Amino acid sequence: MKWEKLSAIRLIEELKSGSITSEEISAYFLDKIKKVDRILNSFITLNEKAVEEAKKVDKNGRKGRLAGLPIAVKDNITTKGIRTTCASRILENYIPPYDAEVISRIKREGGIIIGKTNMDEFAMGSSGENSGFGPTKNPRDLNRVPGGSSSGSAAAIAAGLAPLALGSDTGGSIRAPASFTGIVGLKPTYGAVSRFGLIAYANSLEQIGPMGKNVLDTAYLYSIIYGEDEKDSTSLPSPPLSIERISDFEAKGVKVAVLTDLVSRVDEPVKKMFERGINYISEIGAEVNEVKLEGIDLALPAYYVIACSEASSNLARYDGVRFGVDCRTNLNWRDAYKEVRKLFGKEVKVRIMLGAYTLSAGFFEEYYVKAVKVRRRIRDGLKKLLKKYDYVAIPTMPVLPWRIGEKLDDPLYVYLSDALTVPANLAGVPAISLPIGLADGLPVGIQFIADEFEEEKLFGLAKRFEEKAGELEVVDL
Ligand code: GLN
Numbered sequence: 001m002k003w004e005k006l007s008a009i010r011l012i013e014e015l016k017s018g019s020i021t022s023e024e025i026s027a028y029f030l031d032k033i034k035k036v037d038r039i040l041n042s043f044i045t046l047n048e049k050a051v052e053e054a055k056k057v058d059k060n061g062r063k064g065r066l067a068g069l070p071i072a073v074k075d076n077i078t079t080k081g082i083r084t085t086c087a088s089r090i091l092e093n094y095i096p097p098y099d100a101e102v103i104s105r106i107k108r109e110g111g112i113i114i115g116k117t118n119m120d121e122f123a124m125g126s127s128g129e130n131s132g133f134g135p136t137k138n139p140r141d142l143n144r145v146p147g148g149s150s151s152g153s154a155a156a157i158a159a160g161l162a163p164l165a166l167g168s169d170t171g172g173s174i175r176a177p178a179s180f181t182g183i184v185g186l187k188p189t190y191g192a193v194s195r196f197g198l199i200a201y202a203n204s205l206e207q208i209g210p211m212g213k214n215v216l217d218t219a220y221l222y223s224i225i226y227g228e229d230e231k232d233s234t235s236l237p238s239p240p241l242s243i244e245r246i247s248d249f250e251a252k253g254v255k256v257a258v259l260t261d262l263v264s265r266v267d268e269p270v271k272k273m274f275e276r277g278i279n280y281i282s283e284i285g286a287e288v289n290e291v292k293l294e295g296i297d298l299a300l301p302a303y304y305v306i307a308c309s310e311a312s313s314n315l316a317r318y319d320g321v322r323f324g325v326d327c328r329t330n331l332n333w334r335d336a337y338k339e340v341r342k343l344f345g346k347e348v349k350v351r352i353m354l355g356a357y358t359l360s361a362g363f364f365e366e367y368y369v370k371a372v373k374v375r376r377r378i379r380d381g382l383k384k385l386l387k388k389y390d391y392v393a394i395p396t397m398p399v400l401p402w403r404i405g406e407k408l409d410d411p412l413y414v415y416l417s418d419a420l421t422v423p424a425n426l427a428g429v430p431a432i433s434l435p436i437g438l439a440d441g442l443p444v445g446i447q448f449i450a451d452e453f454e455e456e457k458l459f460g461l462a463k464r465f466e467e468k469a470g471e472l473e474v475v476d477l
Contacts, residue, residue, distance in 0.1 A: 100197020
């Protein structure tokens, strides 16, 4: 039986019915990872105790809503006793003493953490190439990037190495790789999912979110991780989410706004596929409206100023004393600090410096304060639009997945590829990416955005859309 071909929801049914045990399924996926991941490099660390933990879940009767299902976790989410590196050499040996809130919730429902997935170092990147543990490959074309920063989680799902995965999204890190690998990923409303245990890149923008092969699987994982948590002061209560209501969602008559100024700037193959997507939206009975949103082109520069400012402050803690590899031996403090900080990769260093600059006296007003004002404008604009329309629809990425290494000397190209994903983070609203289909054999994703805490409504439209567009098959490597 090729278990990776089944949906996660179906696998859970199989587990509950007893036609397969958690031990068997965990061993099956671990085995597949060991065989295939030499090519893909989607995992940094495997959970050596996964099978043992699965046995325990079996012994207790495969209880909980996950009933012993294996789940892959991005390596910036802390897992008690399992190395958590953020794909950085500075955290190469970091073993967290505690679980992130989302991990506790998964375990409570009988989920098995199968391993920690590769990513751009500290979630800084859009391609998966900025990892201190080597780039991840796109299972749909091994010469191309899988998108980032949740590169490993996306690649693992697309290649059938895990039925479900967690990612994090600061400016597109769930949606970009979902789009590039042809899977589904949700960036939740800011505050909907606890960030307790998410190693911070830019706190005011990021959320942990679910990734899956299809809409219902993704919604199912979301239903387990969302909800207020007193350990995260920015978390908020969400309305209840029902998989049944998502399945029965009625798309007839819902109003969708297409942001034409963003769409007009994407590459031709993406534009063509997006037009196909628009047709699907009409075919499911939704009303499509072309809309302009003033100032949306300022989202990207504002995002990078805010994200780098927060990063430079967040990453100060890696001093080799409190966190990070200990380099103190035989060195004075200044030299030891220098030694430790050398372990950051190039992109991380660039962003720390950019952030230090935008926060420094004299430039603070000119950059940071201005960016925060732009953010407010974008949030107000999007919120206003979402009063009039139920959804915003745009492509997820403006380009097709590029070749690995091809853009290493063109960082601006890579930054610009976030232009369509960062608005949702700046505004704090939820956004989902799912496949429209393949262009020249490469996946193209569509993005739906809704108002705060409207995840159920977002999944509902996505579900109807998926029935038209079809799911992309898991790749056999
Ligand atoms: N590509 C964006 C960045 O590099 C977004 C990353 C993310 O969402 N973590 O900042």
